[in-house]
Amino acid sequence: MYICPNCGNFKFTAFRCHSRFCPTCGNMYSIDRTTAMSFKIIDVQHRHCVFTIDDSLRPFFLKDRSLLNCLFSAVNSVISRMFHKENKSELFTPGFICVLHTFGRDLKWNPHIHCLVSEGGVGNTLSWRHFKHFNYHFLRDAFQTALLNELHQKIGPAFKKVKSAIYAKDKNGFYVRAMPNKCNPSQVIKYIGRYLGRPVIATSRIDSYDGDFVTFHYNRHEDNKLITETVPVLEFIDRLTQHIPEKHFKMIRYYGIYARHRNSDNFLRKAISREKHNFFLSLNRWRDSILHSFGYDPLKCPNCGKTMLFLELYFNHNPVPLHELYEKAMQKHRCRSPASFSYLPKPLFS
Template sequence: MSLGKIAKIFKENWDEFLYLYGHKTRETVKREVEKIINCGDINNGYIEFKCPTCGNSKKVGFTCKSRFCTSCGKIYVDNWVESMLSKLIKTKHRHMVFTIPEELREVFQRERYLLGLLPQCAAKAVMSWLEEQNKKENYTPGIVSVIHTFGRDLKWNPHVHMMVTEGGMGNNNGWKNIKYFHYEALRKRWQKILLYELINKSKYKRKMKQLKNKIYENTKNGFYVHAKNQITSAKAAAKYVGRYVGRPVIAESRILNYDGQYVTYKYRRHEDNKEIIERIHVIEFIKKLIIHIPEKNFKMVRYFGVYTTRNKQNVNLIKMFEKRIFDLKKKLRKWEYRILASFGVQPKQCEKCGSMMKFHDIVYKNFGSVREKLKKEYENDIKEKLEQEIENYAIFKGIIYGKIKAIST
């Protein structure tokens, strides 16, 4: 199996990186990188298909399922988007981006558990602003938020991409469309709520209070709420935000060259949209990538308002797709349909005779062949039953005819 550019970079340089920085590298990072390096390697287990006509077999290695993997991350996004199509409300959505000043970036890098505050505080800013528009109705929107820790230049830059319904469910009058959002009011609210929560949750409360005062006195920029786009349908909204859900730190198309020692990549500078080309040592490139790997079980996607699982109001709202359509799309997520749709190739077609191959076996690295194990269990089970049946037959015949006699030797 051919390796992608990023997998190749890790495979060829990971041991050296661990030798230099292994004592500083998070365990989560080590696990995720090992997954990427071994993704699709049949030595770590595979599924086997066999042709019933000519006997030809094909082995498909297990994928790593890591969202950090450029290949598996794409599958995760596709599945997420299709899942969201059955949940999103059929209404317009607004894409917002919540940013923080440079002074706070180091705080979130040092105390990574605080990253969860970003979507919480951003959602609170939006929902509290909507509440004040009509306190009696207290309109509740639907919010899907995604935490991003990187910018185009790969630097550590935590921010939140948020998809918000242009409207909300009221306490008495049902759903109301709301097109206007006051972004300056949201910006001030976002700043106040986040700084307050950081003081409460940080391990270094005194330092955070000092930093808060410094930000209010000297920092004019950094806390922003950008309205990126108005998205006119739930289907478009799911696809739009899906780009950010499992987005790799860098697309492989942006890596221009890797010569074994240096990596050359490009990006468009946010300030002037100018294309920048950088060439850095491969170890430094790895550093830039792994800093963005989240901790184990940390949720990068969060849901608020009517999109929370515990909210019952969304059951009564209009969904984008009927259940039967969603079930059909769910079936199409299968491996063979995905490859057929992407490359026009039927992966289960025999390369020798053209017949359709059938599933034959699953082989695990430590467990071995599932087919062989089940075969042995079946044979042992049959053997035990056979012995029992013979014994039962002997007893039965002996009782009826009284012919059981000791055999002298």
């Protein structure tokens, strides 16, 4: 609860639900993960890559969510091999961060990996070497082979026919977007941050709901054409809930020099210090995030415009009866100074 020291107006603020479906909590989660990523990102050129799969593979990942780990391991092996091929004695290791997305713009099941890759790596003897060229054809073919082999190993002989059909259909491998971005790390973090923990659909894309049908819009990825779709409400909910990840499943994973076991490398000394990290966590990011994301100050009193102050509802783990708190506070709602609330036990008022 917050209270205005000028007019005595009360305001309740809910605890975070920590759901990616919530516009507030999803946005806050994205900010937290983007900040954590900025602690690891080094000041070198990065590239945003997208690894996609064949349509016929999507039902396998939907039926067995544990297979989503194969997407991460396939991307990890392919990128590592591409850099190791540059010099077999140095075995250059890049830094890359993988983010799993299970939905497309139409909200249907479409698992794919967004990957932020450094355009260079650390060698066994060399501290850093920059690579301008990514072997696009190798990424397509190698990712297809690595993923299909892992799925075949997990699923068993029943996957052999599907594997053969996909090789015949996708002769050039799976589509991988790895074009140069030419953006600095701060822009890269802001760009990739849009894919971290955001809700499946933004509330601004939901046009109407009449109790039976939901109408939403999106720009089709192929030609950027605006598409408006109306679906029954239960189908709309089904499209949303299928993207809820399994408990403790990691949607963001760090590899190469960004992996946790590599954090002791001298090359990563540029990363932000733990002291600065703790200082950042101590700031009132909730108020600033709401103001930045939704355009209003959540602690601004709607009556008089003064900044509302925090009023704790619990004291020594014993709840204060809410009606008593209201009665006492409303008796002095015309007060002009927080000192007028001195009857409240410390530190109830701060």
